[in-house]
Amino acid sequence: xxxxxxxxxxGILGGAAAVGLARPAIAQQPQTVKFVNVxxxxxxxxxxxxxxxxxxELAVRELxxxxxxxxxxxxxxxxxxxxxxxxxxxxxxxxxDQDPYILFGPVFSGSVMVSMAVAQEARMPQFTGGEATAITxxxxxxxxxxxxxxxxxxxxxxxxxxxxxRAQSVSIIWVNNDFGKGGRDAIMAELQRxxxxxxxxxxxxxxxxxxxxAVLRAKNANADALFVYxxxxxxxxxxxxxxxxxxxKPIIGETVLPSQQxxxxxxxxxxxxxxxxxLTVNAPIPAIQDFSRRFQAAFNRISDHNxxxxxxxxxxxxxxxxxxGRFDRQAFAEAMKNIRITTADAPGVLMDVSYDDKGxxxxxxxxxxxxxxxxxxxxxxxxxxxx
Amino acid sequence: MRTALRIAAxxxxxAALIVAPQYLRNYGIYLLSxxxxxxxxxxxxxxxxxxxxxxxxxxxxxxxxxxxxxxLLVKAGVPFWVGVPLATLVAFAVGLLLGFPALRVxxxxxxxxxxxxxxxxxxxxxxxxxLTGGSMGIGQVMGFAGMPRPSIFxxxxxxxxxxxxxxxxxxxxxxxxxxxxxxxxxxxxxxxxRDNPVRAESLAIDIRAYTLLAFAIGAGLAGFAGAFYAPLVxxxxxxxxxxxxxxxxxxxxxxxxxxxFWGPHIGAALxxxxxxxxxxxxxxxxxxxxxxxLFVFGIAVLVLLTWxxxxxxxxxDRLRARAQ
Numbered sequence: 181x182x183x184x185x186x187x188x189x190x191g192i193l194g195g196a197a198a199v200g201l202a203r204p205a206i207a208q209q210p211q212t213v214k215f216v217n218v219x220x221x222x223x224x225x226x227x228x229x230x231x232x233x234x235x236x237e238l239a240v241r242e243l244x245x246x247x248x249x250x251x252x253x254x255x256x257x258x259x260x261x262x263x264x265x266x267x268x269x270x271x272x273x274x275x276x277d278q279d280p281y282i283l284f285g286p287v288f289s290g291s292v293m294v295s296m297a298v299a300q301e302a303r304m305p306q307f308t309g310g311e312a313t314a315i316t317x318x319x320x321x322x323x324x325x326x327x328x329x330x331x332x333x334x335x336x337x338x339x340x341x342x343x344x345x346r347a348q349s350v351s352i353i354w355v356n357n358d359f360g361k362g363g364r365d366a367i368m369a370e371l372q373r374x375x376x377x378x379x380x381x382x383x384x385x386x387x388x389x390x391x392x393x394a395v396l397r398a399k400n401a402n403a404d405a406l407f408v409y410x411x412x413x414x415x416x417x418x419x420x421x422x423x424x425x426x427x428x429k430p431i432i433g434e435t436v437l438p439s440q441q442x443x444x445x446x447x448x449x450x451x452x453x454x455x456x457x458x459l460t461v462n463a464p465i466p467a468i469q470d471f472s473r474r475f476q477a478a479f480n481r482i483s484d485h486n487x488x489x490x491x492x493x494x495x496x497x498x499x500x501x502x503x504x505g506r507f508d509r510q511a512f513a514e515a516m517k518n519i520r521i522t523t524a525d526a527p528g529v530l531m532d533v534s535y536d537d538k539g540x541x542x543x544x545x546x547x548x549x550x551x552x553x554x555x556x557x558x559x560x561x562x563x564x565x566x567x
Numbered sequence: 568m569r570t571a572l573r574i575a576a577x578x579x580x581x582a583a584l585i586v587a588p589q590y591l592r593n594y595g596i597y598l599l600s601x602x603x604x605x606x607x608x609x610x611x612x613x614x615x616x617x618x619x620x621x622x623x624x625x626x627x628x629x630x631x632x633x634x635x636x637x638x639l640l641v642k643a644g645v646p647f648w649v650g651v652p653l654a655t656l657v658a659f660a661v662g663l664l665l666g667f668p669a670l671r672v673x674x675x676x677x678x679x680x681x682x683x684x685x686x687x688x689x690x691x692x693x694x695x696x697x698l699t700g701g702s703m704g705i706g707q708v709m710g711f712a713g714m715p716r717p718s719i720f721x722x723x724x725x726x727x728x729x730x731x732x733x734x735x736x737x738x739x740x741x742x743x744x745x746x747x748x749x750x751x752x753x754x755x756x757x758x759x760x761r762d763n764p765v766r767a768e769s770l771a772i773d774i775r776a777y778t779l780l781a782f783a784i785g786a787g788l789a790g791f792a793g794a795f796y797a798p799l800v801x802x803x804x805x806x807x808x809x810x811x812x813x814x815x816x817x818x819x820x821x822x823x824x825x826x827x828f829w830g831p832h833i834g835a836a837l838x839x840x841x842x843x844x845x846x847x848x849x850x851x852x853x854x855x856x857x858x859x860x861l862f863v864f865g866i867a868v869l870v871l872l873t874w875x876x877x878x879x880x881x882x883x884d885r886l887r888a889r890a891q
Contacts, residue, residue: 221858222858222861257850259846260846260858260860260861262861264806264807265704265803265804265806265807266800266803266806266807269800269802270594270597270598270601270843273593273594273597274594274843276593276594277592277593277594289703290702290703290704290804290806293703293704293706293802293804294704294706294800294802294803294804295802297711297712297713297801297802312703314703314707318706318711319711320711356693356694356702357702358702358703358704358804361696361701361702361703362703
């Protein structure tokens, strides 16, 4: 190679390093408070991440319009993990360099698992949309959920299968990623504990398109019900395949399967599915229905549970910070232990909620059924602490 | 004179890389550390693809073999500095084992064979969760803190900046070793069998043995990078070692300039750093949506490879050719 080539090549490397990395420090304006949201805005988690981001956006816009938090205007920055845990880890490092008050995201549990230690080391409170049990089982005092963990939700699903559906055997189809594996392990344990036989246990892949084999196996297993635990896009695909093959047993899901996003993607194929959801815009709660209308007006679509989670997270931060009367991350993390926030004190949290000392939350949840392309709540379940 | 200029340029770049962390925050230092390790893995692929002409889509699998091997060895009580050569050796040996059957085919057939191997390794890591932690990550078997960062002569490399200097030192060492290898009779044999295998064979070069060796050394370099990737990220799951990452490593080699010595270094810088830089810059210029960076990055790569298929390092040659 000629020497000019090498010099230019080396120049490009130096330039890329200098321009790409040497960003100036972002100074915190005294009248603002900064949030950073590291979430899945592309890749397999784009549906979840986009709803989560828009829930945060709506809460921030409304709070800013009402004067911000403790008089400070909120600035929020959204960073895309591309649904890649490695990128999530790098971006959490970047977020912490910017010295935000609170970190939001990710939603995918695998990305949370590999990145939350970075936030913990920086003593940065982090609100996650992840539902894997392991997230709050590590003793990290700075991580807080915005939804039930799988070990909280699955007992309700298993009880529903046994007592309401009266299933003596169940087929399970799950997605083999951090989310699906955690859910599958939790439901298996709960079903076995209640004496319900697992007829077949079918693993599928993230981004899988063809579910004909999985559905056929479930159909041939001839169990009393089918429990489906996949991500949004895959849930819609499998529902279409289930209808195509004429499967006629009850189809039960948890959170994702009966979610609004899946109903929109699956169309008529979603009719008749039932399940448990921690959050739904169809809940018989005026504050949630009002949130849903505002979300739809702002983003021209119906929010799913992740949109509510993002909105809720910002309002928890608002409520706890107001109680503290100051922006202090350490005090915030300590104040979150065993806290109870009611809608009377903080209407933005939408439902009364309690946190334990590990970052798990507890509140009402819902049994739903999809009828005529709409999710309808058939029962409200009390918080686990009161059930 | 030319050699003196090259050495001066190299020293200047190295000095910039040594000084850079003083002006960077943790994020920049972390990305530079990642770049150092991915440049090593890409150098291995450049050896296999660029010098020996063998298309491999399994480089991320070897990176993963190195990362998981060193993590499990450390978990079993083996010191990190013993674990590194062992992990490199494991990746080298697996490369040899894969190479024996896979190298019976060439070009896109070899690409598919190695692609299958990458998927196999990914599934094995993900499904054998009793050993690897599966999709919940290595923290499930090593504890929440994950893979600890090592010490050297009693000095802890726990801080990001200290670990970066270790990564940079490993990159320099690997670069030197590959440079020596390419100037040895082995390196000349690699190039000979890429350029004209029939003529190489007529010169008594054992094509099968040298192809296998290039493939296994490439795998070993990825394993070596993986052994340092594990303590860099500390907590990891199988996703960085899937097929997409192998394609990303291939992109690094092709974008930098396949078969050019500094190609992997430049390519790794571009493919790793450009998306992060664009994601920081574009929202201020273009506003929502937040995913503009993916669009712009894709277009940039498309334009580059359409206009200059030889990669970034071929641009001056192309400009000279146009001038003539």
